[in-house]
Amino acid sequence: MLTNNKNVLTWVDEMVALCKPAEVVWIDGSDEQLQSLRDEAVKTGEMILLNQEKLPGCLYHRTAVNDVARVEDRTFICSSKKEDAGPTNNWMAPAEMHAKLDPMYDGVMKGRTMYVIPYSMGPIGSPLAKVGVEVTDSIYVVLNMDIMTRMGKQAFENLGETSNDFVRGLHSKANVDPENRYIVHFPEENTICSINSAYGGNVLLGKKCFALRIASYQGKNEGWMAEHMLILGIENPQGETKYICAAFPSACGKTNLAMLIPPAIYREKGYKVWTVGDDIAWLRPGPDGRLYAINPENGFFGVAPGTNEKSNPNALHTTMKGTIFTNVAINKANMTVWWESLDKNPPVDAIEWKGSEVNGPEFIAEGNKLAHPNSRFTAPAENCPCVSPEFNNPNGVPISAIVFGGRRAKTAPLVYQSFDWRHGTFVGSIMASETTAAAAGAVGVVRRDPMAMLPFCGYNMGDYWQHWLNMGEKLGDKAPKIFHVNWFRTDDEGHFIWPGFGDNMRVLMWILDRCEGKADAVETAIGYEPKPEDINIEGLDDVTIDTIRGLLSVDKESWLEDITREGTGIEAFYAKFGDKLPAEMRKQLDALKDRLSK
Ligand code: OXD
Ligand code: MN
Numbered sequence: 315m316l317t318n319n320k321n322v323l324t325w326v327d328e329m330v331a332l333c334k335p336a337e338v339v340w341i342d343g344s345d346e347q348l349q350s351l352r353d354e355a356v357k358t359g360e361m362i363l364l365n366q367e368k369l370p371g372c373l374y375h376r377t378a379v380n381d382v383a384r385v386e387d388r389t390f391i392c393s394s395k396k397e398d399a400g401p402t403n404n405w406m407a408p409a410e411m412h413a414k415l416d417p418m419y420d421g422v423m424k425g426r427t428m429y430v431i432p433y434s435m436g437p438i439g440s441p442l443a444k445v446g447v448e449v450t451d452s453i454y455v456v457l458n459m460d461i462m463t464r465m466g467k468q469a470f471e472n473l474g475e476t477s478n479d480f481v482r483g484l485h486s487k488a489n490v491d492p493e494n495r496y497i498v499h500f501p502e503e504n505t506i507c508s509i510n511s512a513y514g515g516n517v518l519l520g521k522k523c524f525a526l527r528i529a530s531y532q533g534k535n536e537g538w539m540a541e542h543m544l545i546l547g548i549e550n551p552q553g554e555t556k557y558i559c560a561a562f563p564s565a566c567g568k569t570n571l572a573m574l575i576p577p578a579i580y581r582e583k584g585y586k587v588w589t590v591g592d593d594i595a596w597l598r599p600g601p602d603g604r605l606y607a608i609n610p611e612n613g614f615f616g617v618a619p620g621t622n623e624k625s626n627p628n629a630l631h632t633t634m635k636g637t638i639f640t641n642v643a644i645n646k647a648n649m650t651v652w653w654e655s656l657d658k659n660p661p662v663d664a665i666e667w668k669g670s671e672v673n674g675p676e677f678i679a680e681g682n683k684l685a686h687p688n689s690r691f692t693a694p695a696e697n698c699p700c701v702s703p704e705f706n707n708p709n710g711v712p713i714s715a716i717v718f719g720g721r722r723a724k725t726a727p728l729v730y731q732s733f734d735w736r737h738g739t740f741v742g743s744i745m746a747s748e749t750t751a752a753a754a755g756a757v758g759v760v761r762r763d764p765m766a767m768l769p770f771c772g773y774n775m776g777d778y779w780q781h782w783l784n785m786g787e788k789l790g791d792k793a794p795k796i797f798h799v800n801w802f803r804t805d806d807e808g809h810f811i812w813p814g815f816g817d818n819m820r821v822l823m824w825i826l827d828r829c830e831g832k833a834d835a836v837e838t839a840i841g842y843e844p845k846p847e848d849i850n851i852e853g854l855d856d857v858t859i860d861t862i863r864g865l866l867s868v869d870k871e872s873w874l875e876d877i878t879r880e881g882t883g884i885e886a887f888y889a890k891f892g893d894k895l896p897a898e899m900r901k902q903l904d905a906l907k908d909r910l911s912k
Contacts, residue, residue: 566720742796
């Protein structure tokens with residue numbers, strides 16, 4: 315036992331009584347303990363040892379074929395009142411859910427070991443950090459939590475002996491049965507229950523479950539915010555760094571933006587980009603009244619396919635040691651890893667993600683994928699060449715701008731700024747992304763994803779918007795400025811017009827200039843837009859000022875259609891919230907309609 319905290323000890327006793335493991339192991343986080351768990355996992359085949367010369371400390375894991383992604387339809391928010399979960403979450407009454415889950419957990423760990431994992435979300439000692447305890451029957455979970463959180467004995471330092479302020483997480487992979495898979499949150503009980511999955515997003519309970527769903531609820535009650543946002547710093551040649559948070563729906567390039575390499579024109583002048591986080595930000599007003607952010611995580615759980623020397627060399631470098639790869643392909647000839655678009659040389663001697671030995675190029679030519687499209691790397695933040703020197707700063711970093719974005723082929727322009735915080739909250743609330751050919755289902759279907767929090771808000775989204783409005787009131791003129799970007803506009807042939815990747819910095823520079831009152835803007839129906847000449851296109855081959863003009867154009871008809879479209883329009887979406895929709899949001903929507911109709 316690593317703590318005398320009675321609340322922790324009592325809860326762990328209860329979990330042991332329920333799950334009836336053969337053995338209980340407290341994870342202190344020591345190197346020896348972790349190494350013996352790695353050895354054991356390799357011995358049982360749960361993990362595969364990769365080439366330790368080329369990929370030191372790296373391991374491979376394959377999940378069940380039916381267990382490769384988050385399961386939103388099996389994810390529940392069990393607040394005591396249904397209206398507190400809201401129309402965008404699955405809900406069941408807490409007592410009913412406990413009655414359903416308890417028999418499933420009863421004896422589920424018979425013959426297995428229960429690992430008790432203390433962890434801190436946020437730097438140890440940070441006033442913004444919070445403690446969790448996860449019990450699990452999976453070594454894979456322990457080893458991933460070691461990378462993704464500050465795990466082990468040290469986490470209890472933040473809790474003390476009497477506090478009850480820790481999030482309880484109960485996980486069992488059980489039989490990995492998809493029919494009985496549940497990811498359940500009890501916000502009022504500070505508790506998460508996950509069963510019948512072994513996929514990261516469902517079982518690394520510190521991440522989406524705690525740091526977003528439970529933490530968003532805590533933030534509402536305690537006056538702070540938990541957001542699905544990356545955090546990056548841009549350092550100018552004078553050595554001053556300004557920080558930006560950005561929220562994009564899953565699979566819109568948050569990790570790439572967080573680790574971007576500045577284009578040569580900025581690099582040569584001495585600009586640098588620093589990564590504080592790639593997925594989650596906890597934000598709280600600091601002593602000076604500004605909004606400060608920490609990244610509660612300690613690593614990156616990134617999508618592997620699409621990561622390469624061009625799209626994200628920093629991420630690639632980050633995965634070269636101490637990393638766990640899940641569901642990518644193995645190059646059997648030298649026990650390294652491969653995934654689609656890593657390079658143009660799929661291994662001939664390959665093991666595809668499901669475990670069959672195949673000839674890589676032939677397998678791909680037959681229309682198959684070697685790596686699962688949602689295959690992942692779990693990599694320590696400290697490996698990242700551009701990790702921010704402020705990464706472990708317990709006070710976080712002050713935020714100048716908040717950026718929302720989505721994948722829109724036509725409507726949203728390259729960038730615009732909201733008129734003020736309230737309008738910015740509205741801009742976040744109408745965020746949406748279009749489905750791509752990469753996913754099953756129709757292409758170009760709009761999914762509304764407010765603040766990129768649709769699958770992650772642990773309470774009624776109407777109340778969440780009100781919380782945003784309240785935070786804006788509190789921050790007053792110290793509030794960050796709010797922007798919206800869209801890297802994904804396409805031409806008539808469906809090609810992306812904007813080069814994206816590192817060149818996105820050109821847009822971020824306008825954003826920072828606006829925050830400092832250095833750049834002009836044009837007032838449009840949807841917000842402030844740059845003058846086309848204020849987006850720096852120096853050194854870009856295929857982009858002219860006319861391209862920028864096109865990227866900034868606002869087609870009022872398609873905006874009005876986005877508001878009124880049956881099913882996925884803004885009005886239809888807002889209608890779901892009934893009287894939980896803050897009056898301010900309705901007012902903002904009416905004002906937008908008015909401006910668009912003029
Ligand atoms: C993620 C996600 O894994 O948003 O970060 O799905
Ligand atoms: Mn995410």
